[in-house]
Amino acid sequence: xxxxxxxxxxxxxxxxxxxxxxxxxxxxxxxxxxxxATGRWTYLWREWITSVxxxxxxxxxxxxxxxxxxxxxxxxxMMRSQQALAVGHSAGYLPPxxxxxxxxxxxxxxxxxxxxxxxxxxxxxxxxxxxGVRDVAFPTFNSTGFWLTAAGALLVNVSLVVGEFxxxxxxxxxxxxxxxxSPGVGVDYYLWAVQIAGLGSLINGINLTTTILKVRAPGMGxxxxxxxxxxxxxxxxxxxxxxxxxxxxxxxxxxDRYAGFHFFTNEAGGNQMMFxxxxxxxxxxxxxxxxxxAFGIFSEIFSTFSGKPLxxxxxxxxxxxxxxxxxxxxxxxxxxxxxxxxxxxxxxGIATSIIAVGTGVKVYNWIFTMYGGEVRFExxxxxxxxxxxxxxxxxxxxxxxxxxxxxxxxxxxxxxVAHFHNVIVGGVVFGVFAxxxxxxxxxxxxxxxxxxxKAAFWLAFTGFWVTFTPLYALGLMGMTRxxxxxxxxxxxxxxxxxxxxxxxxxxxxLVQAVQLVVSIRRREALRDVTGDPWNGRSLEWSTPSPPPAxxxxxxxxxxxxxxxxxxxxxxxAQPADKPRYEPIATPRNTxxxxxxGVFATLMGFAVIWHIWWLLxxxxxxxxxxFVVFAWRDRDEDEIPAREVARIDRARxxxxxxxxxxx
Amino acid sequence: MSxxxxxxxxxxxxxxxxxxxxxxxxxxxxxxxxxxxxxxxFFAAWAVLARSTAGGPSGRDLFEPSRVAAETALLxxxxxxxxxxxxxxxxxxxxxxxxxxLATGLLGAAFLVLEAQEFAGLVARGAGPQRSAFLSAxxxxxxxxxxxxxxxxxxxxxxxxxIPVKGFRATLERRMLCFNLFWHTLDIIWVGLFTVxxxxxxxx
Numbered sequence: 001x002x003x004x005x006x007x008x009x010x011x012x013x014x015x016x017x018x019x020x021x022x023x024x025x026x027x028x029x030x031x032x033x034x035x036x037a038t039g040r041w042t043y044l045w046r047e048w049i050t051s052v053x054x055x056x057x058x059x060x061x062x063x064x065x066x067x068x069x070x071x072x073x074x075x076x077x078m079m080r081s082q083q084a085l086a087v088g089h090s091a092g093y094l095p096p097x098x099x100x101x102x103x104x105x106x107x108x109x110x111x112x113x114x115x116x117x118x119x120x121x122x123x124x125x126x127x128x129x130x131x132g133v134r135d136v137a138f139p140t141f142n143s144t145g146f147w148l149t150a151a152g153a154l155l156v157n158v159s160l161v162v163g164e165f166x167x168x169x170x171x172x173x174x175x176x177x178x179x180x181x182s183p184g185v186g187v188d189y190y191l192w193a194v195q196i197a198g199l200g201s202l203i204n205g206i207n208l209t210t211t212i213l214k215v216r217a218p219g220m221g222x223x224x225x226x227x228x229x230x231x232x233x234x235x236x237x238x239x240x241x242x243x244x245x246x247x248x249x250x251x252x253x254x255x256d257r258y259a260g261f262h263f264f265t266n267e268a269g270g271n272q273m274m275f276x277x278x279x280x281x282x283x284x285x286x287x288x289x290x291x292x293x294a295f296g297i298f299s300e301i302f303s304t305f306s307g308k309p310l311x312x313x314x315x316x317x318x319x320x321x322x323x324x325x326x327x328x329x330x331x332x333x334x335x336x337x338x339x340x341x342x343x344x345x346x347x348x349g350i351a352t353s354i355i356a357v358g359t360g361v362k363v364y365n366w367i368f369t370m371y372g373g374e375v376r377f378e379x380x381x382x383x384x385x386x387x388x389x390x391x392x393x394x395x396x397x398x399x400x401x402x403x404x405x406x407x408x409x410x411x412x413x414x415x416x417v418a419h420f421h422n423v424i425v426g427g428v429v430f431g432v433f434a435x436x437x438x439x440x441x442x443x444x445x446x447x448x449x450x451x452x453x454k455a456a457f458w459l460a461f462t463g464f465w466v467t468f469t470p471l472y473a474l475g476l477m478g479m480t481r482x483x484x485x486x487x488x489x490x491x492x493x494x495x496x497x498x499x500x501x502x503x504x505x506x507x508x509x510l511v512q513a514v515q516l517v518v519s520i521r522r523r524e525a526l527r528d529v530t531g532d533p534w535n536g537r538s539l540e541w542s543t544p545s546p547p548p549a550x551x552x553x554x555x556x557x558x559x560x561x562x563x564x565x566x567x568x569x570x571x572x573a574q575p576a577d578k579p580r581y582e583p584i585a586t587p588r589n590t591x592x593x594x595x596x597g598v599f600a601t602l603m604g605f606a607v608i609w610h611i612w613w614l615l616x617x618x619x620x621x622x623x624x625x626f627v628v629f630a631w632r633d634r635d636e637d638e639i640p641a642r643e644v645a646r647i648d649r650a651r652x653x654x655x656x657x658x659x660x661x662x
Numbered sequence: 663m664s665x666x667x668x669x670x671x672x673x674x675x676x677x678x679x680x681x682x683x684x685x686x687x688x689x690x691x692x693x694x695x696x697x698x699x700x701x702x703x704f705f706a707a708w709a710v711l712a713r714s715t716a717g718g719p720s721g722r723d724l725f726e727p728s729r730v731a732a733e734t735a736l737l738x739x740x741x742x743x744x745x746x747x748x749x750x751x752x753x754x755x756x757x758x759x760x761x762x763x764l765a766t767g768l769l770g771a772a773f774l775v776l777e778a779q780e781f782a783g784l785v786a787r788g789a790g791p792q793r794s795a796f797l798s799a800x801x802x803x804x805x806x807x808x809x810x811x812x813x814x815x816x817x818x819x820x821x822x823x824x825i826p827v828k829g830f831r832a833t834l835e836r837r838m839l840c841f842n843l844f845w846h847t848l849d850i851i852w853v854g855l856f857t858v859x860x861x862x863x864x865x866x
Binding site: 133137138202205206207209210213214215216217218240241243244245247248249251252255256259260261262263265267268269270271274278281555623626627630631633635 | 677678679680684685688689692693695696697699700701702703704706707710711714715716791792793794795796798799801802806816820824828833837
């Protein structure tokens, strides 16, 4: 009846996962109780859960990403503290089978359920506003993509208490991940959580590419798009080209595990290195899927806070597309030690060094954007400056690893771990925090507290370097990654320093939480009435904060780059004659996305535990949802012209007040 | 469509957002491209594993050219009838649209029956996907295409039920357009599969 699922699946004898699960459960129940007590279910259902508004979906993506970032950070705290404690005779507090799950979950969660939703959420929120349009190309599809991502995240967290997670690292290399060596459900949790969330990512890639290429305001030619839209386009194209490879690869591993196929097994002609090649053919572009939008965020911030147009806009576009293409030609540098031979390794080593040229172009462009500008050191700008410093060093250690002979010595060491955290934390995480700080007023109508934001930045920046500099040193001394126990007592001081760095990072996370709470409580004082709190340049700043459901009462006519800046210069933000308001059709809210998400969760859970009837039921339910959706007669609501006019007149009044003050 | 409307619809930035028909068609093209990328990974696995027979039977021992020829004929014919359904939709003929879709579905179903027979026969001869990496790659690649055809049949059935009830409204017309694109793409993939797996594989 319940397949492989029994009471033994719950780790009753392990206190750590039980306590963690109890805390998560308590927090969830507390949140549910709060919503019930304050009578907000209808509001939540109508305005958020069933919403197809790209802004709402973007915010939900970011919230999901932040929650998972916290979960992944707790994993990191456990890893660093275990390594600091388990030196020499001490065994530490985490047994090997638990420690292995933690580092696997940390990587999986941080990349796929933390960074991805954060980046995707910001793209979802910002891109249509910057393009000057009312929504994305496929609003319902967009909601479905979000709920599939959430379903995947839910499955990963269920594995904490029902069963186990993979012990195979964030990329489950066979033969370790084959049934012979991983008979439990850990790898299956990984497979189905990532497959379901991967489908969500693909949906998002298709949706945003179509939006950027086909749905733009009049006059918004390609070379008038803000830089963030270009990077979002490159990232979405990479999603379309790379995620199907991941889907296929994990499907092959699934066939091996569930049906006795021999894609990657040791026997019957299976080829283990094929998995490694295929998975990195996705995995390397994935890095750029995450970091390119971050580059876009920094481009917006450098230009806004320097009061200047972005230096070398066209070269920035070219560098973005160059990175987009070349990111598919470097995957083999993840396994130079495969034995491909000197020629193969040289080709991929050179390609890897060349891709750094594209990034170099960008770094110089950002620096020249600041040159001669009136630089304002507000919180988003601090993150951007911290990024340039951190990312350049991370890039240089990367070029070092791109040299195959050096890689033979350094691969699989903590030097590698330090390198990729250097670029992913310094690039993606700093970028996302910069973006949240920058666009928060647009989303919620009030700014985040400035001094607390700056304090959080300095703690994160310092904490990052204190945590990861020792790892470079340890890697050079020969310490390999993923050690549950450290045999060399001389490494202890470095491990202590690194653990101290994590404490600073934790303080940074705490200050960020405090910043959010304080900002919400003081929201009246921090209110943004102008819609343009940073003196911005692109079209999202021409809307009120928060923007109305339809974004723009009248679609803007774009005359050139930095459309909003241009309008402000020419005092054109005020329309010369009275705008003619027309009724606006907006897509109707629908529960399709969330219902599909529920069925996807059920199907994933069923297939993990071999509960075949539930799998069939889930499939029938998902298909029925599809039919109901296909059958509906009304898919749009109309906002009457009178209502549009009322909302837009309030915006114009705000602008007038601002111009009088100026 | 007038010339001005056409310029507007190209979506190159001068005329504002493209029409819904273009947006939907474009998005579906992107999905099809992603699907082709997924197939390419299975093709790559086939290329790597095609000779890893682990001492078991090879393509020369197993493939039946006559069956594969029949499968190809059925699928190509279904593509033709699928094209006819698009013409019938444009002519607003409910009867002919339904007949053309029915023919497409029956041809697709016949294709699936032949494929299922082939799979069952292989398994009965001890040449199932568990036998060797070569057979794993074969079953996965051909089976993935078969699954797509099956999903297409489900979609087709849903639309055949919907058109008489709802009539030729805009959303349905766009779905018909997408279905046509989907079905022809499956044909293109089959041509690649036929060549790379069956023709080259039977010679190996």
